[in-house]
Amino acid sequence: MVFEDWVGQEYANLCVLYRAGADVPEPIQQCGSAILMDYIGDAVRPAPMLIGATVSYEEAQRLFDQAMRNIRIFLMKDRVHGDLSPYNMLLWKGRLVIIDLPQVVHARWNDEAFKVLQRDIENILQFFSRRGVKASASQLAIDLWTRYRRGELEIE
DSSP, X not given: OHHHHHHHHHHHHHHHHHHTTOSSOOEEEEETTEEEEOOOBOSSXXXXXXXXSOOOHHHXXXXXXXXXXXXXXXXXXXXXXXXXXXXXXXXXXXXXEEOOOTTOEETXXXXXXXXXXXXXXXXXXXXXXTTTOOOOHHHHHHXXXXXXXXXXXXXX
């Protein structure tokens, strides 16, 4: 029963975030301990995880910006991924798709939400900084959190 509740929570998060415009797979249905969602890939292969994908220096900033846009959308819906990394992002046809959402942290109710947000940003920045992206994870997290707490977040 606990596992089904956990799956149900992931499905609910997918639904909220997909409707908000986040780059997550489209949730189709939940049945017990299974979630049916949009397949990301083609007839030959599934989309690769970002960690194993080839990302040029030219596309790194664009993809990082897309990741940050998604972090903002999550936060606008009072959510922080909780385990965001290149292992939980797929790269397909030039766009990121964020997966693996069972550990989502609710930003308004979890005292550790800011720390989790900062860790998520650090994880993705570590990947993208090796490809030329320059940013401060701490400053990005502080800025987002401040705007979130003031109700001033926008998708951009």
